Amino acid sequence: MVDPARSVQPPPPPPLTDEEYAKFCEFFYRKTGIQFQDNKKYYVERRLVERMTKTGSSCFRDYFTMVRFQVSGEELQSLVNTMTVNETYFFREDYQFVALVEGMLPELVRGRSPRQPLRLWSVPCSSGEEPYSIALSILERWDQADHWDIEIHASDIDSRILAEAQAGVFGARSLSRVPRQYLEKYFVSLGDGSYRICDDLRQSIDFSLVNIVDPVQAKRFRDVDVIFCRNLLIYFDDVGRRETVETLYEILVPGGYVCLGHSESMSRMTSLFVPRKFGDTIVYQKPQEKAP
Amino acid sequence: MALVKANPPGIPAVGDGKPTPDGPASGLPPLIETGPSVEDLLAALDAEESTTRRSAARALATHPEAAMALCDRVEIERSPSVRVVLFTTLIRLQSPEIAARLAGLLRSEDVALRNGAIEALQEMPAAVAPSLRALLADPDSDVRLFAVNILGALCHESAPEWLVEVIASEPHVNVCAAAVDALAEVGRPEAVPALQALRARFPDEPFMTFAIDTAVRRIEGR
Numbered sequence: 001m002v003d004p005a006r007s008v009q010p011p012p013p014p015p016l017t018d019e020e021y022a023k024f025c026e027f028f029y030r031k032t033g034i035q036f037q038d039n040k041k042y043y044v045e046r047r048l049v050e051r052m053t054k055t056g057s058s059c060f061r062d063y064f065t066m067v068r069f070q071v072s073g074e075e076l077q078s079l080v081n082t083m084t085v086n087e088t089y090f091f092r093e094d095y096q097f098v099a100l101v102e103g104m105l106p107e108l109v110r111g112r113s114p115r116q117p118l119r120l121w122s123v124p125c126s127s128g129e130e131p132y133s134i135a136l137s138i139l140e141r142w143d144q145a146d147h148w149d150i151e152i153h154a155s156d157i158d159s160r161i162l163a164e165a166q167a168g169v170f171g172a173r174s175l176s177r178v179p180r181q182y183l184e185k186y187f188v189s190l191g192d193g194s195y196r197i198c199d200d201l202r203q204s205i206d207f208s209l210v211n212i213v214d215p216v217q218a219k220r221f222r223d224v225d226v227i228f229c230r231n232l233l234i235y236f237d238d239v240g241r242r243e244t245v246e247t248l249y250e251i252l253v254p255g256g257y258v259c260l261g262h263s264e265s266m267s268r269m270t271s272l273f274v275p276r277k278f279g280d281t282i283v284y285q286k287p288q289e290k291a292p
Numbered sequence: 293m294a295l296v297k298a299n300p301p302g303i304p305a306v307g308d309g310k311p312t313p314d315g316p317a318s319g320l321p322p323l324i325e326t327g328p329s330v331e332d333l334l335a336a337l338d339a340e341e342s343t344t345r346r347s348a349a350r351a352l353a354t355h356p357e358a359a360m361a362l363c364d365r366v367e368i369e370r371s372p373s374v375r376v377v378l379f380t381t382l383i384r385l386q387s388p389e390i391a392a393r394l395a396g397l398l399r400s401e402d403v404a405l406r407n408g409a410i411e412a413l414q415e416m417p418a419a420v421a422p423s424l425r426a427l428l429a430d431p432d433s434d435v436r437l438f439a440v441n442i443l444g445a446l447c448h449e450s451a452p453e454w455l456v457e458v459i460a461s462e463p464h465v466n467v468c469a470a471a472v473d474a475l476a477e478v479g480r481p482e483a484v485p486a487l488q489a490l491r492a493r494f495p496d497e498p499f500m501t502f503a504i505d506t507a508v509r510r511i512e513g514r
Contacts, residue, residue: 117296135295145294152295204295215350238415242380246350249373250343271404272376 013052016045020060033213033240047082081160086126090133091177095280096259097137103278104257108225117149122228125154128165131205155210166207168197221251231261241269254288330355342371349377353384363393379412386416395423398438417448433464444474452478456486476507
């Protein structure tokens with residue numbers, strides 16, 4: 001027998017007014033740097049309603065108050081997790097990994113002491129395909145790999161996707177561009193079409209939860225040689241983009257590189273970096289500044 | 293293996309404080325820090341190290357009261373990277389007063405400084421609007437030209453209208469040509485009669501005829 005009291009679902013929260021939508025977007029922008037235009041209202045609203053339902057909030061006002069004032073920040077993190085896009089795959093825009101091992105790394109180690117490690121940072125790293133692609137490219141395509149200590153750091157604002165990255169389990173779509181010999185050498189088949197990346201590789205990458213627009217969090221990174229920051233800045237407004245690339249500038253060593261997504265151009269954001277062409281791709285180098 | 297998992301100075305590992313499915317990872321420092329005072333930051337704008345000056349310029353983005361000091365600094369700052377950050381902070385703090393100060397830099401002989409000011413002004417449409425009329429009426433045709441460059445990239449609903457006013461009254465051919473170029477990008481059909489009238493004012497300038505034809509074609513979607 002069905003308990004009538006238990007079968008009654010609370011009514012869904014009412015739709016957001018334009019003012020509430022604008023208020024939310026302004027708050028979310030301040031917290032994350034991510035900007036939603038009016039044409040994203042459906043996308044945002046659907047996810048907000050999902051979170052409101054999960055938290056038992058009866059209206060936007062109640063939910064918004066909780067997100068803003070919750071001491072643990074847990075609901076804000078859940079909201080970030082649900083609002084961010086994490087679609088990626090191994091060796092996406094592969095020419096940049098080729099440029100890394102054939103152009104950037106050889107240049108970076110020229111005249112460098114072997115005691116000084118190479119430090120690379122993938123941000124946002126999403127479900128891990130990018131940092132693992134970096135690792136595989138270095139191990140398989142750079143003949144000097146064994147001569148250097150190479151640190152790979154990987155960060156994302158989304159804690160759920162970061163946990164997936166650390167778990168290192170990938171499906172067929174994600175692995176479609178991984179050569180067969182890499183699969184055999186670095187992955188373990190789980191028998192259902194998915195593969196887990198080997199423990200050595202998983203454990204060699206330092207994953208961290210980072211909101212790059214938060215100066216306190218970003219400040220923890222220093223002396224990075226190469227930053228992969230692809231398809232993140234497209235979500236920011238102009239001034240947010242400028243500030244974020246200035247953060248990347250501070251984090252890099254002089255002579256270090258930033259790799260952006262193929263639709264992003266540093267020269268439209270700032271004059272801080274020098275464009276460098278390696279093979280089929282343009283990356284951006286922090287110059288050695290002359291004046292103090 | 294060449295890959296090493298390291299926790300370099302200043303980068304705490306999250307490995308032990310694993311990110312949880314719905315909660316923030318442990319191991320992060322508290323988000324609230326007691327930062328230096330405004331006075332300390334303003335003093336740091338004069339520091340010897342460019343890193344310190346950049347850091348101060350960035351931190352002042354939450355202090356509107358520092359705006360005029362930042363404007364003073366950008367005028368004398370020699371380091372290109374510090375200048376970039378100063379401009380970004382001024383964009384963040386944007387106000388008509390800041391825009392008026394930056395508008396003064398359009399007269400600078402320092403090309404990088406001038407371009408930085410133009411780019412910054414393009415990013416503050418509401419703040420620069422009150423200064424634009426004066427700039428467009430400036431006795432120096434170079435300043436008027438830069439003002440048109442700002443207008444062409446300005447996200448302001450009146451920009452097309454102001455460009456039409458420029459081509460109706462501006463005596464200098466180069467300023468008019470810049471306005472025609474800008475109208476080709478942002479002009480609306482109301483601009484077409486003014487563009488056609490401009491043709492008669494510079495009949496001996498083949499470039500102008502070409503630019504007007506292009507602008508009209510683009511506006512009419514041909």
